[in-house]
Amino acid sequence: MKIMRLLCLVVLMQIFHFNVRAETVPVMQEVAAHINSAKSKCGLANVKQDTFTQVICSGRFDIGVRVNYSEFGVLADGVHTGFEIDLARRISRDLGVSPVFVPVSPANRIALLLEGKVDLILATMGHIASRAKVIEFIEPHYYAAGFAVVAARDNQLTGLNSLSGKSICVPLGSYSNAEIAAAGAKLILFDRPDRMIGALKLGACSIIAHDEPLLYAGVTGPNAPRELREKFEQKFSYSTVPWGMAVRLSDGETVGEETLGVVLRLLLIHYHKSGFLVEAANQHGIKTEFLVEQNRLWNDTSCFYPSSYEINPSCVLAAVDLEGPATSIAPLVIELQKWLQSVAQLNITFPxxxxxxxxxxxxxxxxxxxxxxxxxxxxxxxxxxxxxxxxxxxxxxxxxxxxxxxxxxxxxxxxxxxxxxxxxxxxxxxxxxxxxxxxxxxxxxxxxxxxxxxxxxxxxxxxxxxxxxxxxxxxxxxxxxxxxxxxxxxxxxxxxxxxxxxxxxxxxxxxxxxxxxxxxxxxxxxxxxxxxxxxxxxxxxxxxxxxx
Incomplete structure (x- = not known):
C-alpha cells in the first residue's frame, strides 16, 4: 500500500513538473532564438557586438556578486554559495556560458558595471529611482526586502523617531541610511556586513541597521549564532524595496530587440513561473513570501502576455524614490557628471x-x-x-x-x-x-x-x-x-x-x-x-x- 502511494506521488510530481515546463517552454524558446541570433554574429568583423552578443560569443559572463552576505552571496574556501549565486549559475547555464564571479560591494558595484568590469550586477541591490537613472534594472524583480534595526532585547526602540541622537552602525552605500540620518541618528559606517555584525558581537556597536534578510540570517533568525540571537532582537523594520539585477543602460530591456536586458527579463519570468526561485530560497533558509506571490502573479495571464512577450507594468513593483524632489541645478550637475565620465574618465557624482x-x-x-x-x-x-x-x-x-x-x-x-x-x-x-x-x-x-x-x-x-x-x-x-x-x-x-x-x-x-x-x-x-x-x-x- 505504501509503495502504491509512493508511486502515485511520483507520478503526480512528474505531471506537475511537466505542466510547469510546458507553460514556460515558449519563453525559453524565445530565449533560445535570441541566443542563436547572437551566435550568428560571432566572428563577423562588420557587425557591432552588443554586450549580449559578446557574452554569448566569448562564453564568459562577468557577474558582480556579494561575497560576505549570508545566504545570498558568500565566498568561503574559494567557493561561492548563496541564493544569488544559484541564480547567477542558472542564468549562465541557460545562456550556455560560464559565469565569472566578480566580488562587489554596495559602494563600488555600480561603478564596476559602468566601467565595464562586470556585465551584470546580482548583488542585493535595491531598485532605487536615483540608481535607475544611471543603470537599467531588470524586471520582474528577483527578491524584495525591508530594512531592519537590531539591538539588545532590553533596548527600548520603537521606530525611526526613537533613533534620534543614538549611534547606529550601518552599511556604506545602503539606500535606507537616508531615513536613519533624517531621524537624527549618528551613523557609523561599515564597508562589510560581517565586520558590522562582528562589531555588534564585540560591543563596538549597540544598534545595527541593515537589510532584514541579512540580519535574520546572521543575528536574529534560527540559523544565527546562539549567542547573538539570544541577546539581540529585531526592533522594527521599514522601507520594503524590490531587489533587481542590473545592466548598463545600453543593454536595457527593449521589447523586440536583442539585448542582454530582454533575455534576462524573459529568464526571470521563467524562473518565477517555474517556481525555481522559491525552491532556491527554501534551500538557503530565506523568507519566501515575496517569491511565492511572484510565482502566482507570473502564472497569471494578465501579468505576462506570451504572444508578445510583454509584461503588465501593474504586476511589477515600482522603484523607490528616497531622494525626493531634485534641486533646480540637478540637470546641470548631471551633465557635469557625464562630462567628467566621458572626457576625464572620472566616475564621480555630486549627490x-x-x-x-x-x-x-x-x-x-x-x-x-x-x-x-x-x-x-x-x-x-x-x-x-x-x-x-x-x-x-x-x-x-x-x-x-x-x-x-x-x-x-x-x-x-x-x-x-x-x-x-x-x-x-x-x-x-x-x-x-x-x-x-x-x-x-x-x-x-x-x-x-x-x-x-x-x-x-x-x-x-x-x-x-x-x-x-x-x-x-x-x-x-x-x-x-x-x-x-x-x-x-x-x-x-x-x-x-x-x-x-x-x-x-x-x-x-x-x-x-x-x-x-x-x-x-x-x-x-x-x-x-x-x-x-x-x-x-x-x-x-x-x-x-x-x-x-
Whole structure:
C-alpha cells in the first residue's frame, strides 16, 4: 500500500513538473532564438557586438556578486554559495556560458558595471529611482526586502523617531541610511556586513541597521549564532524595496530587440513561473513570501502576455524614490557628471547638489561648520586669556594649578580630549547635537587655549611688571594667531563625536550613495579655504594692532 502511494506521488510530481515546463517552454524558446541570433554574429568583423552578443560569443559572463552576505552571496574556501549565486549559475547555464564571479560591494558595484568590469550586477541591490537613472534594472524583480534595526532585547526602540541622537552602525552605500540620518541618528559606517555584525558581537556597536534578510540570517533568525540571537532582537523594520539585477543602460530591456536586458527579463519570468526561485530560497533558509506571490502573479495571464512577450507594468513593483524632489541645478550637475565620465574618465557624482534632501543636509552642515569655526576661535582666545590669568595669579596654588592644566592639555592629542569629554559628559547627560557641539568646542578651545595662555605668560615675563593685559596680547599676537589657526584646523575632528558639521553631513549623504571620493575632496577643499581665510584675516588684524 505504501509503495502504491509512493508511486502515485511520483507520478503526480512528474505531471506537475511537466505542466510547469510546458507553460514556460515558449519563453525559453524565445530565449533560445535570441541566443542563436547572437551566435550568428560571432566572428563577423562588420557587425557591432552588443554586450549580449559578446557574452554569448566569448562564453564568459562577468557577474558582480556579494561575497560576505549570508545566504545570498558568500565566498568561503574559494567557493561561492548563496541564493544569488544559484541564480547567477542558472542564468549562465541557460545562456550556455560560464559565469565569472566578480566580488562587489554596495559602494563600488555600480561603478564596476559602468566601467565595464562586470556585465551584470546580482548583488542585493535595491531598485532605487536615483540608481535607475544611471543603470537599467531588470524586471520582474528577483527578491524584495525591508530594512531592519537590531539591538539588545532590553533596548527600548520603537521606530525611526526613537533613533534620534543614538549611534547606529550601518552599511556604506545602503539606500535606507537616508531615513536613519533624517531621524537624527549618528551613523557609523561599515564597508562589510560581517565586520558590522562582528562589531555588534564585540560591543563596538549597540544598534545595527541593515537589510532584514541579512540580519535574520546572521543575528536574529534560527540559523544565527546562539549567542547573538539570544541577546539581540529585531526592533522594527521599514522601507520594503524590490531587489533587481542590473545592466548598463545600453543593454536595457527593449521589447523586440536583442539585448542582454530582454533575455534576462524573459529568464526571470521563467524562473518565477517555474517556481525555481522559491525552491532556491527554501534551500538557503530565506523568507519566501515575496517569491511565492511572484510565482502566482507570473502564472497569471494578465501579468505576462506570451504572444508578445510583454509584461503588465501593474504586476511589477515600482522603484523607490528616497531622494525626493531634485534641486533646480540637478540637470546641470548631471551633465557635469557625464562630462567628467566621458572626457576625464572620472566616475564621480555630486549627490549633495542633485537631491533637495541631500542639499538640505549639505547646507546645514556648511552652516554648522562655519558657526563652529567662529566659536572655536572665540573659545581659544577666551581660554588663552583665562589660562594667562591663572598662570599669573597672586596665589601659588592657582599658578601651580595653571601649570598642571596647561601641561596636560597642551600635550594631549585633541582627538583624545574630544573622546574623553564625550564619554564623561554623556555618562550622565543624554546625547544630542547641542551637547556634542559644546563638548567639541570646549575641548578644542582648551587644547589650543592652554598653548595660547602659556605663550602670553612667557611674553609677560619679558615685559615690565606694570604692563597691561592688552599690551601683552598685542606683543603675543603671532602666538595667538598660531593657536587660532590650529583650532580651526582641528574643528573637523569634532565630527567624530557627532557635531553635525559639513563632514558629518557628507558622510551621511555618502552612506546612502556610496560616493566617498567626492565627499572627502569637498571637505578638504572647504577647510583649506576656511583655514586660508583665517590665516589672511588674522594676519590683517595683527598687522593693524601690532605695537609700533
Amino acid at each position: 549633495m547638489l542633485t537631491s533637495q534632501a541631500s542639499a538640505k543636509l549639505f547646507g546645514t552642515g556648511l552652516a554648522v561648520s562655519l558657526t563652529f569655526v567662529m566659536a572655536t576661535i572665540l573659545a581659544t582666545l577666551f581660554l588663552s586669556g583665562l589660562f594667562f590669568l591663572l598662570l599669573n595669579a597672586r596665589y601659588k596654588f592657582f599658578r601651580l594649578l595653571g601649570r598642571l592644566l596647561t601641561t596636560a592639555l597642551m600635550n594631549s592629542p585633541v582627538i583624545l580630549l574630544l573622546v574623553l569629554g564625550y564619554l564623561v559628559v554623556t555618562s550622565f547627560l543624554p546625547y544630542n547635537y547641542w551637547l556634542a557641539g559644546t563638548v567639541g568646542l570646549l575641548m578644542i578651545g582648551l587644547n589650543n587655549g592652554s598653548t595660547g595662555g602659556v605663550a602670553l605668560a612667557e611674553i609677560a615675563q619679558t615685559m615690565p611688571a606694570e604692563s597691561r593685559f592688552s599690551e601683552v596680547v598685542a606683543h603675543g599676537g603671532v602666538q595667538l594667531r598660531a593657536c587660532v589657526i590650529n583650532a580651526v584646523k582641528a574643528s573637523p575632528v569634532a565630527a567624530f563625536i557627532g557635531v553635525p558639521d559639513v563632514l558629518t553631513a557628507l558622510v551621511h549623504i555618502s552612506s546612502f550613495t556610496g560616493e566617498r571620493s567626492t565627499t572627502f575632496l569637498i571637505v578638504t577643499i572647504f577647510y583649506i579655504l576656511v583655514v586660508q581665510a583665517v590665516v589672511i584675516g588674522s594676519s590683517f588684524i595683527i598687522n593693524r594692532r601690532a605695537p609700533r
